[in-house]
Amino acid sequence: MLPRMENEPLLCSVCHQPVLAEQYFCANCGNSLKEKPVPISLASQIGIYALSLLLPPLGLWPGIKYLAKKSPEAKKVGAIAVALTVLSSIVMIWWIFSLFQDYLAQMSLVLQ
Numbered sequence: 087m088l089p090r091m092e093n094e095p096l097l098c099s100v101c102h103q104p105v106l107a108e109q110y111f112c113a114n115c116g117n118s119l120k121e122k123p124v125p126i127s128l129a130s131q132i133g134i135y136a137l138s139l140l141l142p143p144l145g146l147w148p149g150i151k152y153l154a155k156k157s158p159e160a161k162k163v164g165a166i167a168v169a170l171t172v173l174s175s176i177v178m179i180w181w182i183f184s185l186f187q188d189y190l191a192q193m194s195l196v197l198q
């Protein structure tokens with residue numbers, strides 16, 4: 087393989103048509119040229135963490151999506167989202183279980 091020159095145009099690895107460095111997909115054949123970065127701004131992080139905490143199962147999707155990314159920042163956001171989802175699920179299960187126990191206790195009082 088020849089060393090790539092600095093100002094040599096980028097070529098699509100599939101159809102060998104010139105592509106731009108900022109393109110995510112080849113305009114000619116649709117080949118994925120690079121990974122589309124996920125938003126890791128503070129606002130989007132807060133959104134994902136809030137989703138993980140308030141609606142536990144839903145937080146898993148962005149969490150896994152972010153974990154699958156190559157960028158270490160995205161991986162970190164994904165790991166936190168998954169951790170928050172697990173934590174929130176445990177609290178939710180414990181809360182439902184304690185409500186159920188209260189309900190059972192009340193039922194046994196009524197039945198006595």
Ligand SMILES: [Zn+2]
Nearest residue numbers: 098101112115
């Ligand atoms: Zn192509």
